[in-house]
Amino acid sequence: IQFLSDRINSLTTSQTLAMAAKARELKEQGIDIISLSLGEPDFNTPDFIKQAAIQAINDNYSKYPPVDGYLDLKQTICKKFKRDNNLDYSPAQIVVSTGAKQALFNVAQVMINPGDEVVIPAPFWVSYAEIVKIVGGIPIEVPTTIETDFKITPAQLENAITAKTKMMWFSSPCNPSGSVYSQNELEALADVLKKHPNIFILSDEIYEHINFSGSHCSIGTIGNLIERTITINGISKAFAMTGYRIGYIGAPEFIAKACTKMQGQVTSGANSIAQRATITALEADPSVLKEMVQAFKNRRDLVVKLLREIPGIKINIPEGAFYVFPDVSSFFGKTLNGTLINSADDLSMYLLDKAHVATVTGEAFGNPNCLRLSYATSEDQLTEALKRIKEALK
Numbered sequence: 001i002q003f004l005s006d007r008i009n010s011l012t013t014s015q016t017l018a019m020a021a022k023a024r025e026l027k028e029q030g031i032d033i034i035s036l037s038l039g040e041p042d043f044n045t046p047d048f049i050k051q052a053a054i055q056a057i058n059d060n061y062s063k064y065p066p067v068d069g070y071l072d073l074k075q076t077i078c079k080k081f082k083r084d085n086n087l088d089y090s091p092a093q094i095v096v097s098t099g100a101k102q103a104l105f106n107v108a109q110v111m112i113n114p115g116d117e118v119v120i121p122a123p124f125w126v127s128y129a130e131i132v133k134i135v136g137g138i139p140i141e142v143p144t145t146i147e148t149d150f151k152i153t154p155a156q157l158e159n160a161i162t163a164k165t166k167m168m169w170f171s172s173p174c175n176p177s178g179s180v181y182s183q184n185e186l187e188a189l190a191d192v193l194k195k196h197p198n199i200f201i202l203s204d205e206i207y208e209h210i211n212f213s214g215s216h217c218s219i220g221t222i223g224n225l226i227e228r229t230i231t232i233n234g235i236s237k238a239f240a241m242t243g244y245r246i247g248y249i250g251a252p253e254f255i256a257k258a259c260t261k262m263q264g265q266v267t268s269g270a271n272s273i274a275q276r277a278t279i280t281a282l283e284a285d286p287s288v289l290k291e292m293v294q295a296f297k298n299r300r301d302l303v304v305k306l307l308r309e310i311p312g313i314k315i316n317i318p319e320g321a322f323y324v325f326p327d328v329s330s331f332f333g334k335t336l337n338g339t340l341i342n343s344a345d346d347l348s349m350y351l352l353d354k355a356h357v358a359t360v361t362g363e364a365f366g367n368p369n370c371l372r373l374s375y376a377t378s379e380d381q382l383t384e385a386l387k388r389i390k391e392a393l394k
């Protein structure tokens with residue numbers, strides 16, 4: 001568009017949000033759409049956290065908070081990093097932001113110069129490549145397939161690194177594949193990174209608690225990688241608090257300081273009420289999340305079982321987050337009920353039109369062979385959605 005900046009014109013609209021908007025539009029026309037497109041828990045925020053937010057209002061937490069977050073919140077985050085991840089951070093290394101998304105944005109702004117390359121294993125969360133592009137960086141996508149459980153190998157990482165590589169960004173558990181890197185796998189990647197001491201690592205661990213593999217490893221615990229790792233986390237997914245908009249980083253102090261400087265010119269800091277509620281959330285023993293995690297696991301099992309019954313769909317077993325990422329490439333070039341399917345985009349649209357189920361095309365996540373289905377909805381809805389998909393794919 002003529003009057004807008006090159007920056008915004010070169011940006012892709014978030015495909016997940018676009019799909020959600022389309023599904024909402026059809027719903028408003030009275031069509032019974034089942035949405036498996038959005039990335040948020042369908043649970044309510046636990047009551048004890050809601051009470052903390054109400055208390056914060058009554059206690060008049062209404063003034064500008066410190067740009068990098070309340071000190072007692074940062075202290076709580078340090079304790080959480082030690083308790084859950086065995087990571088040693090001090091409060092000066094913590095920055096609290098308006099969602100993990102702003103935390104990622106801050107890191108990009110303070111670390112990446114135009115032309116710098118950022119290695120991003122694909123599939124990746126939609127915003128990684130776009131955020132890197134906004135600051136002039138070059139996302140270097142490293143493709144993986146369902147055969148390797150959508151995880152990169154050390155050789156792939158080595159091959160992707162050039163003299164221009166500044167960072168590597170990844171999430172484990174991964175959105176959209178649900179893949180979880182084991183400690184051994186991370187150690188093997190760390191061996192490569194040790195040979196390249198100028199590369200910084202962004203480890204997005206926002207799904208750490210929604211992990212059915214039994215263990216979560218933070219790459220910052222390996223060797224002395226903590227000296228160049230930015231650990232990202234937040235409360236959106238684990239505590240069903242997407243709307244509170246709180247995320248945070250633990251990072252080398254010079255990076256934390258730079259992010260605070262950046263944030264001071266953008267938001268002046270994260271919402272005060274939400275910060276107080278976050279203290280209560282993070283102080284709680286993670287076992288309070290047990291029921292929610294078990295519900296996600298049951299749904300995962302259900303969805304994997306139902307998808308396996310659909311001819312033509314290839315699926316691995318995701319070990320975390322709340323997504324499945326089936327390979328649907330066997331349908332490309334086929335005609336389903338008069339509609340020619342040439343891509344995951346086509347299939348996602350077809351499923352919305354014919355099955356009235358909203359999914360997201362894998363294109364958005366850097367893998368054009370797959371679809372992402374979120375199972376953050378009830379087992380009844382999932383069963384009905386998968387029945388409709390099976391019927392539409394006959």
Ligand code: PLP
Nearest residue numbers: 039099100101125175234236247
């Ligand atoms: N990182 C990943 C991998 C995500 O999937 C999301 C949300 O979908 C975020 C970060 C952003 O989370 P927040 O709500 O804290 O901004």
